[in-house]
Amino acid sequence: MASRPVVPQQIRGEAVIGGGKQAKGGAAADARNRRALGDIGNLVTVRGIDAKANRPITRSFCAQLLANAQAAAKAENNKKQVHVNVDGAAPILDGGVVAIKKAGAPKPAHKKVAIKPTSEVIEISPDTVEKVQAKEVKCANKKKEGEGVSKKKAQTLTSVLTARSKAACGVSKKPKEQIFDIDAADVGNELAAVEYVEDIYTFYKQAENESRPHDYMDSQPEINTTMRAILVDWLVDVHNKFELSPETFYLTINIIDRFLATKIVPRRELQLVGIGAMLIASKYEEIWAPEVNDFVCLSDRAYTHEQILVMEKKILGKLEWTLTVPTPYVFLARFIKASKDSNHEMENLVYFLAELGIMHYNTAMMYCPSMIAASAVYAARCTLKKTPAWDDTLKLHTGFSEPQIIDCAKLLVGFHGVADKNKLQVIYRKYSSSERGAVALLQPAKALLALNVGGVH
Structure with a gap:
């Protein structure tokens, strides 16, 4: 009696690469695409984002995660009014401050899904905040110094009376004497x-x-x-x-x-x-x-x-x-x-x-x-x-x-x-x-x- 071939069932929560089409290369490629159940069932990494996967990571779900992170970063930016650099990485909320996980995230064994963000992502970190704050303080100090230089020193009653006394006594500063050209009249001689x-x-x-x-x-x-x-x-x-x-x-x-x-x-x-x-x-x-x-x-x-x-x-x-x-x-x-x-x-x-x-x-x-x-x-x-x-x-x-x-x-x-x-x-x-x-x-x-x-x- 002929037995029916067993078709491996797709594991729930696994993203199919390339829209479900099997990669070229036959069995060898298929073997390379298989992953152990413990590697993909509980934690999924998408462009530096660590999230508990209780549902399949689809394109629409990933875009939603990016949009939520961008909205949170934008709200935090409006509160602090800080201008920062733009980066294409996806942010997460960490203790009320938007941060980027640049290192320490486990690299996935399978190919990464290419995800294009719909809008710019704002990168904010404690270092950048401190730099911007220091820059603002420096600009404020320069402004104060400029105002101090531009302001004329107000004359007091004592300074006015002292100047008048010196002028009356002939002590005031006299203009520098000019040196006379004694040979000017003999140029033609x-x-x-x-x-x-x-x-x-x-x-x-x-x-x-x-x-x-x-x-x-x-x-x-x-x-x-x-x-x-x-x-x-x-x-x-x-x-x-x-x-x-x-x-x-x-x-x-x-x-x-x-x-x-x-x-x-x-x-x-x-x-x-x-x-x-x-x-x-x-x-x-x-x-x-x-x-x-x-x-x-x-x-x-x-x-x-x-x-x-x-x-x-x-x-x-x-x-x-x-x-x-x-x-x-x-x-x-x-x-x-x-x-x-x-x-x-x-x-x-x-x-x-x-x-x-x-x-x-x-x-x-x-x-x-x-x-x-x-x-x-x-x-x-x-x-x-x-x-x-x-x-x-x-x-x-x-x-x-x-x-x-x-x-x-x-x-x-x-x-x-x-x-x-x-x-x-x-x-x-x-x-x-x-x-x-x-x-x-x-x-x-x-x-x-x-x-x-x-x-x-």
Whole structure:
């Protein structure tokens, strides 16, 4: 008797893959699709969702689960008003917070059912909530800081009264002084050399110490500072009689000091050194230099023609023919120009103070030529009560601040105060004439003598 073939009955709750059609591959494929009853009867995993399966997981039932999860996530999102990232995984409710099971779920052995969500799924986790909250706090802090910066500081009654008191006492902050262009008027003058005048004076400042004589009086057994002052006073008179240029006079004094610093000279030849130095300076600076016989007559024939020429040759040999040196005059011309409001009275007073300075040995040896020139300008401005006595323009072009030159300026003012009582009267008489503006008769700047190094009474 033929037996009827037994058809295996489908287990309740098992999802048939591919709409119930058997996969290709025959018995082998059928064997692979069979699962033990304990693997699929109680727990089913769909895209990370663990749920108790008390009914078959169909497409419609799975879509319903997704819709319920999305609705719960949307309601929770509306309560917290938190914007989060979008993910395609299906969420579940975990303690009132929507979370995603990304790991730990058992992987099903059979093929996963492809399920397309009908709408976007919102992913919310404790980490993302904390990040969003921190971002919101940071934005709030920035907003507060911006409001604090944008708000103007309200003026109080105390601040207003303090500002008015400072203004009344002259303590209020003054605007910064502008530096005056002293070469603007000489742009078209080729002799002014505006293009490289600053480079010239930068070189002068560097070279003035190279040609500056050292303190030599201790090495001269027969010469003292008084003899030197007498010689300078006499040369000022000779310079006026020959009507020589100021450059010649200052170069003459420079040649004398440099020569005496290298050669011991007896007292009887000191005047001869002065004559030879002025002859050399005249040939260097003047268009028509005085003749040797003129110097013989001025010296009351104390020296012969030959002696003057021999001394001239000796001086040039000791100085190695170095005559291009920065004297106080080159700085005086520049610094007077930087004074802006200078006039003939100002110029004559500056030259008067500078000549008094170089006539005194200690001043000539202690300070460099640029320092003497700057101090003469400062002392002259104080004497004429110019305000301010020293400004940024003078500081720029001289290279000295007011405290740096005040000591030398005090010496020059002191020489001015006793010039009328000094035995050497040539310089005083020269600048007491109307041709020189009678600047020697002006009252010295006694207020400057009361200042200390810091410029404070």
